[in-house]
Amino acid sequence: MRTRAMVLVGASILFASLFTWLGFWQIRRLHEKQKYNDTVASRRFLPPISFDSIPADTLTSRFRRVTLAGTYDYQNQVVWTLRGRDGSPGVNILTPLRRPGTDTAVLVNRGWVYSPDATRVDLDPWNEADSLKGDAYILPLHGNRSAEGGPIRSRSFRSLNLEELRRVFPYPIAPVFAVLTTAPVDSVANPPRVMLIPLDEGSHRSYAFQWFSFAAISIIGAVIFTRKT
Template identity: 30%
Template sequence: MRRWPLVPTLVVAVAVSTMIGLGLWQLLWRAPQKDALVASYAAAQGLSPIAFPTAPAPEPLPLFRRATGLCTEVTGWRQVAGENRRGAIGYAFLADCRTGAEGPGITVDAGWAANPQIKPDWRGGPVSGVISPDRVRRVRLVSESGLGGLEPSAAPSPAMIRNSHRSYAFQWFAFALIAAVIYGLALRARRDKEANR
């Protein structure tokens, strides 16, 4: 009886076990955790409004909750891809604001336009809206009404948070299966080669 090569077999066994473990972790822990987080975001939509956090954002982030804030001065504008309430694709105009207090300030989604070159005529003021994720400041306040001549942006919703962890789990399982099959084929080719000597 021919012996299996010890070191390659151990390496493949460890790799396959690790991939299966990562798949189980995604499936049994990360996916339910993300489901619970999205459910908490959905529940936040029905809560009473809060003051927009101008200090470093607390954990967990108060996403999709109604909030009010005060922009005392617009310090800069940036545009990101966005939609209006009719689902038209264009640009959301984000105003970085001072709040009159120490801290990072506030970012306000002032509204939407099809043309990224327009200059919103808004210098600040009170804002009511919904807290949404932001790549630069972690959270921003999406105004419920268009500001400075802009149309209102689409209201943020927990539906924008995707739970991809189950697909990640199946990817890890597929990688483990592929690695095992490839190693099995390599062992068979090695045995056939030795048998033909």
């Protein structure tokens, strides 16, 4: 019985240590999420600036609000596949915006449209006006991704890899893309805009409480067992 009790106490301490570590890991994740939310909020709610004024560091410009003006090049737009919305499969339409005074285009995420297989869609019905003057927020295009993120068919991409995207355009594209927030003129004929990411803290706090509870149960259970034996 004594050996059995020692084994149980040892196992309880081991599990309690593991559960405690997992609890503090969730606390660290919570702090990281809070820091991320603070960063996003500090940029998202600033007044918009001209696209040409954004910082060169793409991480610094992430989620920065900008104003855009230029002409859409619908002949060279691409789709970002496997984009869900309220449980429905679909794609995001990314249209290059040609801006005056530069040969570098900016990819504009104009919104989401339904696609049964989340990869293919007829883009022509979703074209808007020829020119754009509106607001958006900036996200970086990823670099150095594996080939898995490349096009699954012509002009359709699982992930937005800068190198892969640059290969399909006849002109330079910026290392960031703009997510359009200006409401569409026609809410039926134009694609609905991509919704902003909610700035919540997730479930890290409740998960931490859960792991700390498991740790306490392990220790209390071991104490009760040893007293009875």
